[in-house]
Amino acid sequence: MLSAFMENFTFSGxxxxxxxxxxxxxxxxxxxxRMHIEAVRVAEDKLAGGVRVARSFLYPQTQVFVVVLNRSLEAQRSYxxxxxxxxxxxxxxxxxxxxxxVLHGERRFLGVTQFSPTHxxxxxPCFDEPIYKATFKISIRHQATYLSLSNMPVETSVFEEDGWVTxxxxxxxxMSTYYLAWAVCNFTYRETVTKSGVVVRLYARPDAIRRGSGDYALNITRRLIEFYEDYFKVPYSLPKLDLLAVPKHPYAAMENWGLSVFVEQRILLDPSISSISYLLDVxxxxxxELCHQWFGDLVTPVWWEDVWLKEGFAHYFExxxxxxxxPGWNMVSQVYFSFVVGFIEYSYPSSFCVA
Known part of the structure; x- marks a missing residue:
């Protein structure tokens, strides 16, 4: 459970x-x-009795939180x-x-996550390494003027009298923690559905949605999910995929499972006026990023030294x-050249240095 306070940019959880x-x-x-821990409780599963916490502390040097108990947790038990x-x-x-x-002269704010690799x-507080997969059930409380998004669809929304909604x-x-995601924003969206029933939405600034700047990305995403499902012979794993176009992001995009986040310049365009090179880049x-929904999200590296494998698959499928x-662009013929150049740059970086 997370409560987002956008007026002062804090949250509690x-x-x-x-x-x-x-x-x-x-x-x-x-x-x-980088968080303040208010309270810690450890209890035996389905039992009222707690296990007394002797002390707990954050250790910033290794970015961990340590809970010291009054007695040992028993093996083969749940807590x-x-x-x-x-x-x-x-x-x-x-x-x-x-x-x-900025919309109509008013600055609007949104909150969004970027967890890869260790954020x-x-x-x-979590077990923040890719090998530790778990199921997550997220609840987000926010002002009713905003909407919230996460990896999975909303099951229920509870409206409060004070103008808040959960x-x-x-x-x-x-799934691993690094592609868990959520957002709190006042965007609007357009929607399409694949042949297999996957709901695809593109969320962006209201003026960008109104202009149709996300329509190209939305339409090719639907086609690509259908293509990948047929090519891999593995259905897309979730009931929906949201594409979120944000004004600022540390990367071109991030392949969060069910909620992929893109910087605006890598997903919004007008095909009637955009150059071919810009269209190709987008x-x-x-x-x-869509390839990662299979290679990276569904199948995940055990540790970061194996990240080249998921990135290699995604680069090939570009x-x-x-x-x-x-088909007329003959992209497959460029695969060999791209990988040869990549190998040369990796093996002989000095030959590409500028004096």
């Missing part, structure tokens, strides 16, 4: 972690960074770890951060997917 204990231990160590905390909606484009845009720990999202499949970014969309 309550995390409930279901722990399966393999080896008896008095210590619980998980990642947390619930509850942490109440608060933190800032940062202004540095990592973790849970804020961005803004989920800035948004909530959105409860469906539970995710097993297309290949979208093709790349050409395969674009060739599917535009």
């Amino acid at each position: 309550e995390v409930n972690v279901q722990l399966e204990v393999h080896n008896a231990s008095r210590y619980i160590v998980l990642h947390a960074h 619930n770890l509850k942490i109440i905390y608060n933190a800032l909606i940062e202004n540095e484009l990592l973790g849970f951060f804020r961005s803004s845009y 989920a720990r800035k948004a909530f 959105d409860h999202f469906s539970q995710t499949p097993l 297309t290949m970014v979208i093709v790349h 050409f395969v997917g674009t060739d599917y969309l535009y």
Whole structure:
């Protein structure tokens, strides 16, 4: 459960972690960074009695939070770890951060996440390494003038009399923390549906949606999901995919499962006036990120030293997917050249240095 206060760029959260204990231990160590911990509670699963916490502390040097218990947790037992905390909606484009845009002379703000590679720990205490997959059930409380998005669709929304609303999202499949995502914004959207029933929406500034600047990305996303499902013989894993166009982002895009985030310049365009090179650039970014919904999200590297594998697949499919969309561009013939150049740059970087 997370409450976002956009007027002062802070948020508060309550995390409930279901722990399966393999080896008896008095210590619980998980990642947390740049947050204030208000309370910690450990209880045996489905039992009222708690396990007394002797002390707890943040250790900034390694970005972890340590819980020291009065007695050891027993092996082969389940426990619930509850942490109440608060933190800032940062202004540095990592973790849970804020961005803004101007509409009708008014500056509007939004909050969005960027967790890859190790920034989920800035948004909530968690086991923030790719090998530790878990299911997540997220709830976001925000002012009713905003909407919230996450990896999964909204299950229920509870409206309060004071102008706040809490959105409860469906539970995710097993997934790593780095592509968990959420956003709090006042965007609008356009929608399409694939042949297999996947709902695809593109969210952006209201004026950009009104102009149709996201229509190109929305339409090719639908076609690409259908293409990948047929090519990989593996259905898309979630009921929806949202594309979020944000004014500022540290990367061109991020392949969060079910909620992919793009910087505006890599997803919004007007095909009638955009150059072919710009159209190609936008297309290949979208093709790349959608491939990650399978290679990276569904199948995830155990550790960051293996990240080249998911990126290699996505880079290769930049050409395969674009060739599917535009057969006349003959993109597949460029794959060999692209990979040879990449290998030379990696193997002989000095030959490309400028004196």
